[in-house]
Amino acid sequence: MPTQVNLIPEDAPFEAGQREWLNGLISALAGWEGSLGGAEQGGGEAKESFPWHDPAMAMEERMALAEGKPYERQLMAAMAQLDCGQCGYLCKTYAEAIAFDGEAVNRCVPGAKETERKLKELVAEHEAANTGNKADEFAEAKPAPKPKKTAPLGTRDNPLMARLKSSTPLNADGSSKDTRHVVVDLGDSGVEYTAGDSMGIFPENDPRTVDAILADLDVSGGESVRVEGQDKLLRQALLKDRDVTKPSDEVIALLAEHAGDADEAEDLKMLAGRGAEEGQTLLELLRVYPSARPPLQGLVDELGPLQPRLYSIASSSKQHPAEIHTTVAVVKTAVYGRGYKGVASTFLAKRLSRHGEVPIYIQRSDEFRVNADPDHPAIMIGPGTGIAPFIAFLQEREALEHAGKNWLFFGNPESAKDHIYRDQLEVWRKTGLISRLTLAFSRDQQDKVYVQTRMLEQAREFWAWLQAGAVIYICGDASRMAKDVDAALHRIVAEQGNMSDKAAARYVAALSDHHRYLRDVY
Known part of the structure; x- marks a missing residue:
């Protein structure tokens, strides 16, 4: 909608509401910007309206705006509305991938549990409406995920193994924060980026946390499990492939199913219904419910994937063509009587040694760019x-x-x-x-x-x-x-x-x- 300009004089024979409406109409027809030197960029093609696409809007508001819209648009409204790309899509294309290609519903990192639960609810309603509650029929008709083509180097599906060049503390001693200026060396990879893009990294879980989980499960970590069709050692799967910090509802239900103590099983069933609390990790669940010991393959199957994290790039390739700089706030807090550190921030800023390798990719931004007009404020x-x-x-x-x-x-x-x-x-x-x-x-x-x-x-x-x-x-x-x-x-x-x-x-x-x-x- 163009910016309103006031062309109807104050002394014109109209009431205030009429004058405002006329000014708005004229602005719309004229396409005025209402500025002294508008720095508009981008095309002027008409686009489908997504009124729910606002990250500041609550889930309830977004779903109300999407009421009566097609299934894929309702799925879109359930997401975090950030177009962050951590799921491998944008909100619109992720919703369409779920609706038409059978994509998993647990990939929205910023939307977290709220988004996953709403997506499951919408999918279940859609299945019931289209199959008459016959799950077997739907399972037969459900499309298989489309195979992905070989992606260019430095993209989510083909990350670059880059080297950490430096991780420099930015806060003074005594600060409550630990912020790092992190520099990653692209070498001669040819991977390019633009100011406004983000860097995605594939982190690893804290090995001490993984080892503690293995100890509580009373296993060595050398056991073989299947992950996305590949045979892997259990320790490697928990370290690099599975999210052990945010247990899914399915994991909690699995723990309940295999709890030897009746009271623990009942507590876990109730917890599966409402979801794990913030900061309640797999390790905490195993320690609070010591009788709950599921089969290892089932545990790996039900744990969510360890998703990449995105960091805004803090450098221009025009000044640093072979490096990516970013600013990382190391997450650290105490939950359930144990120190908790952010998976990705701690991995990138502290656990990764100098010259250590990290899989990275460029998440490009369509609009968050320096304006092409050199004179714009x-x-x-x-x-x-x-x-x-x-x-x-x-x-x-x-x-x-x-x-x-x-x-x-x-x-x-x-x-x-x-x-x-x-x-x-x-x-x-x-x-x-x-x-x-x-x-x-x-x-x-x-x-x-x-x-x-x-x-x-x-x-x-x-x-x-x-x-x-x-x-x-x-x-x-x-x-x-x-x-x-x-x-x-x-x-x-x-x-x-x-x-x-x-x-x-x-x-x-x-x-x-x-x-x-x-x-x-x-």
């Missing part, structure tokens, strides 16, 4: 590790000698300990590459200050940049930060543009339609 909002793609964007604009102004919003808990990339940002500020650097350190004062707080404090300037055609880029947490930033943007537009809430919503929607409001959220 850019507003980049990226707290925490969300700053990563903007390091890449700034390197890109520097290499291309873009004249457009850059305004960076960055936030973290404490300025003394968590001002990551401080030296580089200061250099860019002094050279003028960064025109405005706005910082928000939430714990430097009694009242919490976040990037959205700073946006509202500088609302007039923010609006002036928008009117000058600025493109807004956001990277970071989808469930909290992105929602709050989006709310702040709507408020700025409404207040500074003297618009009603509905008109402000149309303006923001138009920014998105014209590729001037781009989000890389997770």
Whole structure:
């Protein structure tokens, strides 16, 4: 929807609602951007509308919007709406693969248990509606997954074995965070990337956790099991192929089936119905329910696949053609009385030795790109590790000698300990590459200050940049930060543009339609 422009004079003989409607109609017909130098990019072809495709929207809202839509669109609405690519598809194409090709329903990493459960529910309803509840008939008619063609090197289906070049701590001593600047060497592979892309890695589970699982199962790990049609040693399967940190409902049901203690079996049946709690791993289940010891092949079959993880690339290939830089927050917490570390972040930033090999691939972005217009102003909002793609964007604009102004919003808990990339940002500020650097350190004062707080404090300037055609880029947490930033943007537009809430919503929607409001959220 184009941005509304106000062409109907205030003194025209119309009521306020009529005047607003006419302005909206004229804007739609004219295709105006409502800016002084719109930096629109991309084609103008009409596209199918996916109103549920918003990562900030709750599952219930998304499903309501998809009610009455075709089966594959309802499947799409159940997903995390990030188009992150960790499943090997985009949300739309993953949904179509489930609907038409029989793809598995447990591949949506950010959607996690909520998405998997909803997908199972939708698939079951579809089966019942199309087979009269005759599961055998459906099983015979269900299409087999299509064989995949040989993929280019550096893609999800043909990852590159790259080498870790460095993992440098970015936080000062005493910080509550452990953030690393990780550099991966592409060598002479010829694998290419563009600023705005993400790097996917195939991690390994913590070997100490795997060994503890084997000990609790009272097995050596040298037992042979089948994984995706291949014979593998059990330890290797648990280390590289199966997710032992997020037990599936099917795994819990299997444990219940093979629990020797009646009370444990009953507890596990109830747990299978509601799903494992956050942080409740296979190891915890084996220790809490010591009588539950399933057959090894059954356990491997029911464990979900160890999915790749994506990290926003923090470098421009124009400055680093044979390297990929990224920013990794090492996840560490305590659950069930035991220290828990993130599988991928710990593997990449700490467990992988220097020059150690890691399978990586490039997850390309269709839209999250530096604008082709060298003069366009850019507003980049990226707290925490969300700053990563903007390091890449700034390197890109520097290499291309873009004249457009850059305004960076960055936030973290404490300025003394968590001002990551401080030296580089200061250099860019002094050279003028960064025109405005706005910082928000939430714990430097009694009242919490976040990037959205700073946006509202500088609302007039923010609006002036928008009117000058600025493109807004956001990277970071989808469930909290992105929602709050989006709310702040709507408020700025409404207040500074003297618009009603509905008109402000149309303006923001138009920014998105014209590729001037781009989000890389997770």
